[in-house]
Amino acid sequence: MSNWLISLEGTEAGHQLALALAVMAAALHAVFGALQKGRHDPWISRGAIDGAYGLMAAPFALFVVPWPAPHLWPIFAGAWVIHTGYKLLQAQAYTKGAYTVVYPVVRGTGPLFTVIGAWLIFGEIFTPVQWLGVAVLLSGIFGLALYNLAFLTTARDTLVPALALAFGTGLFVALYTTYDAYGIRAAADPFTFLAWFFMIDGIAMPLLALRHLRGMDRRPAPGPLILRGISGGLVAFFSFGAILLATRLDKVGEAAVLRETSTVFAALIGWLVLKETVGPRRIALMGLIALGAVIVEMGG
Template sequence: MSDFIASLEGTPDGHQAALALALLAAFLHALFGALQKGRHDPWLSRAAIDASYGVIAAPFALFVFPWPEPHMWPIFAGAFVIHAGYKLAQAMTYQRGAYTVVYPVVRGTGPFFAVIGAGFVFNEHFTLGQWGGVALLLAGIYGLAIYNLRTITVGRETMLPALGFAVLTGGFVALYTTYDAYGIRATADPFTFLAWFFFLDGFFMPAITFRRWRRLPASEFAPLLKRGVTGAFVAYFSFGAIMLATRLDNVGEAAVLRETSTVFAALIGWLVLGEKVGPRRTALMALIAAGAVVVEMAG
């Protein structure tokens, strides 16, 4: 599989594969966010997911895939710190704000800075048409957040700090997208990066939520563990898909296409959480999709 991935890098087939992977990551990331925002404490939900994917990744990292080259260890250390900051900001966001409001803000902030970061790090440059597509996508995403903010009736007193944390989380999204794209390109086998990332990353949230676990009712342990295992597999395919997309093709384009996750999040909110999707929200979601198409076609 690693040889097949390497054969696609920088090719037209690789571009198409990256497109499909970015869209897959978009859907799965929206599902991942909904899993963390469910009825459980978002800190414990994230901790259960991280512990699960760390345990599952361990045998693959230690015994299946090649071990990282020596120069990869500082890269893993940097990724650990960046993702720790992201998770803290994300948990504080979900703890304070309605999912359908804060999620679009997080996802709207991320791609704008990721495109800029990719320009500095990977010398990628968007055309004027692609920047127009980014503008359409961001208008749809932030419009969706504003519309949802106007319609919510609970939790409004904590919405202002929630939005602040959402912007901070979006900044971390851009940072880890660019940094991890650099990391997965720095090793010969992309699956080495993915296996060791999940193995090492799985320790942080369980450790800092230890006291919260002690207050969890016994009846909630099994449902939370089930959510953690489910989230672990969603995380593997979501993060793995976007990271492989950034190795195969442009980082900036993959980052923008992934933010169609906002459309999937709205659909999840409608189908699973029972939230209404009227004509205005439908139009805003269409604007997001149109922006992604323009970015792809104008490239």
């Protein structure tokens, strides 16, 4: 399968597959965010999820895929540092603010700086029409955040720090998207990078979650938490794995922008699952997000 994927790089078939992978990653990333923000403490949820996907990835990393070449070890170390910083900020943001407030800011900040990073590192250039699409998409995302800011009735005392944390998290999204694209392109076998990435990335948060768990007065029941960890780990494989493969097959900036349609899926999840209010104005703003993504794709 690795040889087949590599053969698609830079082709029209590879472009179409990257498009499908980016959209799939968007839907699954919204599910992933909801799993972390659900009824459990965000620190505990993330620790369970990371621990699950780290353990599930270990057999593949150690016994199935080819071992990493020596030049990949520093790349893995950098990825671990960046992703740990991202997850620390994200957990704090979810602790301070509502899911539908935090998530749009995180996902809106990420693609803008990813497109800039892809231009600086990979020499990718967006057409004027694509930049129009980015502007439309970002207007929808940040419009959603401003709407939430104006009409939020709960947790307003922590809203400013939540938004600041969300913005910082978005910068880390851009950083890890660009860096991971560099990493998976540096690996001879993309699945080697994926397997080792997930195994190494699953180390930090379980330890931090365990420390957080010890300080809690009421600890969550282990059964539902383990189930959330396993389900979240499986979602992570297909979500993060899909976007990483998309950035190897095609342009990093386009994949990053298309992934941010996850905000539309996130709003639907917030409404249907987390019982957060979604009105016609939010629906219109979500329509702008989807329209912007379409313009970016068609403008290329």
